[in-house]
Amino acid sequence: MTGGKEREKLLMGPGPSNVHPRVLASLASPMIGHLDPDFLEVMNEVRDLLRLVFQTENRLTLAMSGTGSAGMETCLVNLIEPGDRVLVAVEGYFGERMVEMASRCGADLTVLRVPWGEVLDPAAVETALRRGGHRLLAVVHGETSAGVLQPVEELAAIAHRHGALLVVDAAATLGGVPVLVDEWGIDACYSGSQKCLGCPPGLAPLSFSEAASRRLAERREPVRSWYLDLSLLQSYWGRDRFYHHTAPVSMLFALREALRMVAEEGLEERFRRHRENARALAAGLEAMGLELFVPETHRLATLTAVRVPAGVDGEVVRLGMMREHRIDMGAGLGELKGRVWRIGLMGMGASRRNVLFFLKSLEEVLRRQGFELPEGDGVRRADEAYATAPGGRLRVEGQTS
Numbered sequence: 001m002t003g004g005k006e007r008e009k010l011l012m013g014p015g016p017s018n019v020h021p022r023v024l025a026s027l028a029s030p031m032i033g034h035l036d037p038d039f040l041e042v043m044n045e046v047r048d049l050l051r052l053v054f055q056t057e058n059r060l061t062l063a064m065s066g067t068g069s070a071g072m073e074t075c076l077v078n079l080i081e082p083g084d085r086v087l088v089a090v091e092g093y094f095g096e097r098m099v100e101m102a103s104r105c106g107a108d109l110t111v112l113r114v115p116w117g118e119v120l121d122p123a124a125v126e127t128a129l130r131r132g133g134h135r136l137l138a139v140v141h142g143e144t145s146a147g148v149l150q151p152v153e154e155l156a157a158i159a160h161r162h163g164a165l166l167v168v169d170a171a172a173t174l175g176g177v178p179v180l181v182d183e184w185g186i187d188a189c190y191s192g193s194q195k196c197l198g199c200p201p202g203l204a205p206l207s208f209s210e211a212a213s214r215r216l217a218e219r220r221e222p223v224r225s226w227y228l229d230l231s232l233l234q235s236y237w238g239r240d241r242f243y244h245h246t247a248p249v250s251m252l253f254a255l256r257e258a259l260r261m262v263a264e265e266g267l268e269e270r271f272r273r274h275r276e277n278a279r280a281l282a283a284g285l286e287a288m289g290l291e292l293f294v295p296e297t298h299r300l301a302t303l304t305a306v307r308v309p310a311g312v313d314g315e316v317v318r319l320g321m322m323r324e325h326r327i328d329m330g331a332g333l334g335e336l337k338g339r340v341w342r343i344g345l346m347g348m349g350a351s352r353r354n355v356l357f358f359l360k361s362l363e364e365v366l367r368r369q370g371f372e373l374p375e376g377d378g379v380r381r382a383d384e385a386y387a388t389a390p391g392g393r394l395r396v397e398g399q400t401s
């Protein structure tokens, strides 16, 4: 007997995103040993391709076994020693998760919070660091709970000026919007395989700068987590190939294939595609009389938060989208529960066809909920946005589903 076959759905939430058949097919490759020379080649290629997407030369670049949160925990547990002063700058749910993890690492914590939907003011970060002694600044680049893109370029310079390393969560941005690890001066950066990279969940790409590697090498005590200890893992991924744990072989096949597809499309083209589709989605939603949660200046292209209008039950709409159109859109998380929908356009999901189908479906479901809206305006306005996008509408785009 074979396993049940799931029917395809359109994944338009905060991840996982839809996975291309080429990547799915790679998961069915025959099993090989994780120390087989052929598999070492796979790991090498994954590492090289990760350097490309992180835009870094960092030697310590690899994919952690585990989801994005394992990437987060790896950065924090390797770079924090009990008693270290750490500043976490929080713009939403995942920032709070960093606070929780840093606290479990025994950090002497300072937390700087802005209301969800807003970005951090670099001057406020600098003021907090000026109190002195901080060893680490941690921040989320694309906060999927609120749909905010936090600029991190300036934060790196500020952190370094005060002797702190910068940790950046690029779970929802890597492969979707620019993440320039070297140019921006990020010291530790992690992501998740299942968002803009277009791979199933299960791996956490990660990169450490030379300064972060040095911090790791100079620790006074061993890393408190054995499994996430990068000093052990780098000899597994490095030349020594020292056995640490059994790598999730199939997942690494999948990540390699997904990263190859990113490289074939080209980073710039991929960023343009995410940006353009997000812009069209936003135009369509606004034309339907819906209100976006975040102003355009710091809106995250890969995830759009839109307010649930008064008189509409957000969950009923979400279930309607799922049952009638097989669209899985995201609900509000944490303090935005019930107040917003979160619409993801990640990886191959960022396509014109998905945006237009989504808007048309949402219009139908909303109308049935008694929400009055002008017929067809969402799709029409989104279409206009494509037509006026830099580069025009004639560009060939990646197919979906």
Ligand SMILES: *Cc1c(COP(=O)(O)O)cnc(C)c1O
Pocket (backbone or CB within 6 Å): 014, 015, 067, 068, 069, 070, 072, 094, 140, 142, 143, 144, 145, 169, 171, 172, 192, 201
């Ligand atoms: C998805 C996500 C994570 C990691 O989540 P996992 O569910 O563990 O993969 C971390 N940070 C942000 C901003 C995310 O969107």
